[in-house]
Amino acid sequence: MQPAQPARLAADAANTTDPRAGLRAIVSLRALADALELDQVEAALRQGVGWLEIADALGVTRQAVHKKYAKRVDPSIPVPRRNP
Amino acid sequence: MTSFAATAATMQALSMSAMEEASRLSLRTADLEHLFVALVLDGHSAGQALRAAGITLEGARNAVDATHAAQLESLGIVTGAPKTRRIVFHETSGYEWTPRAQKVLAEAGKRASRRPGKVSNRTRTQNRTRTQNDDYAAAVLRRLLAERSGLIDDLLDHLGTPAEAILRQLDETQAPGATPRAGAGPRDLSSQADVFVPAPVDDVWALLADPSRMPEWEPFAGTIEPIDDSHWYAFPASHRPDGKPQRIREGYRRRRIELAIANAPAPVPRTPATPATIAWRTTYPDLPRSSTNLLTITLTPATGGTQLHLDTQWTRRAGVRRIVTWPLHPARRLLMWISLFQVGGGISRAFR
Incomplete structure (x- = not known):
């Protein structure tokens, strides 16, 4: 993905002249964020990063990130356990 | 096969196809666009109507990508070509429908179980057409085309296919002689x-x-x-x-x-x-x-x-x-x- 100009991003995202179109765009943005988040969580687990570190980076609790992704990630990834 | 079993079998097939499509995009939540792609792959009247209207799997996928890219661009976010990933649905778990996709499926279930001839006048698109043998996938397609979020309208704009053309094809498409069965005749296994x-x-x-x-x-x-x-x-x-x-x-x-x-x-x-x-x-x-x-x-x-x-x-x-x-x-x-x-x-x- 190529990052947009920050000034333009802020201007476009704050454009509320057509809220219906804006709301539909938010759904696409949310889907993109979800897909990228799953890709990054899987990549982190592949590199041996633990759930706690992933949770800290995402700004949520370890329990929250584990509950959301424990079943969703590629099961062939060796997931680090807290009590090996 | 009872109508309940037929509906359950079709819902299972649509769910699997839609969630497989979501899994290609690193998503674990299937939404309306994944349901639309699943209908393109449907083996009965809904899939036949979409394909007869000129919508292919590749075309539908391109339209989904283009729709999302346009939405994101309106927010100032430019994405490159989406990564081509393989289907991992059968290797992973934790999949679910979005509430709006669930609503479409539930309303289509009520519609498919309604007796032929009883026509709802709830929406103009629902009212437009109705066949006597409206199977569940066809009911899902009709309900999806009448969905109000605007996502399907955007998809169809990218495809260059109006909803009316699909509905016309759906009316003309006759379901094949054999329909999927959850069971079999009483005498054979x-x-x-x-x-x-x-x-x-x-x-x-x-x-x-x-x-x-x-x-x-x-x-x-x-x-x-x-x-x-x-x-x-x-x-x-x-x-x-x-x-x-x-x-x-x-x-x-x-x-x-x-x-x-x-x-x-x-x-x-x-x-x-x-x-x-x-x-x-x-x-x-x-x-x-x-x-x-x-x-x-x-x-x-x-x-x-x-x-x-x-x-x-x-x-x-x-x-x-x-x-x-x-x-x-x-x-x-x-x-x-x-x-x-x-x-x-x-x-x-x-x-x-």
């Missing part, structure tokens, strides 16, 4: 299903007629070893697709496979009256009283791909065992349907 595969009939035939490629579509086959020119042994995979070790009971560690029928596709130009047929006979050679399974697959060229009719039959036990196992027949028929469903999904997935 058999099950049937219809599946659409988005690939030319020759490519599908090349997959199904080559025993060494059976692991690509048959869940029980992990590896194949030849016995002679027309017999093979199939051994199960040591691990399931989700990576967990497979536990296999004694006597079920290998299957003997025989090519029973092989009527290859007719050369071009083809006539619809001459479909290709392949049949695989399977037994457990290590079981003393093994039943025989015959899986027959009929391949018919269709718009945008190949229509498959799958038929699986088990020989019935004789004597006292037949009477003893009789109460288990409903459960066995359900297992047969699940197995057939997995085979159909495997064949379709090989081309997506």
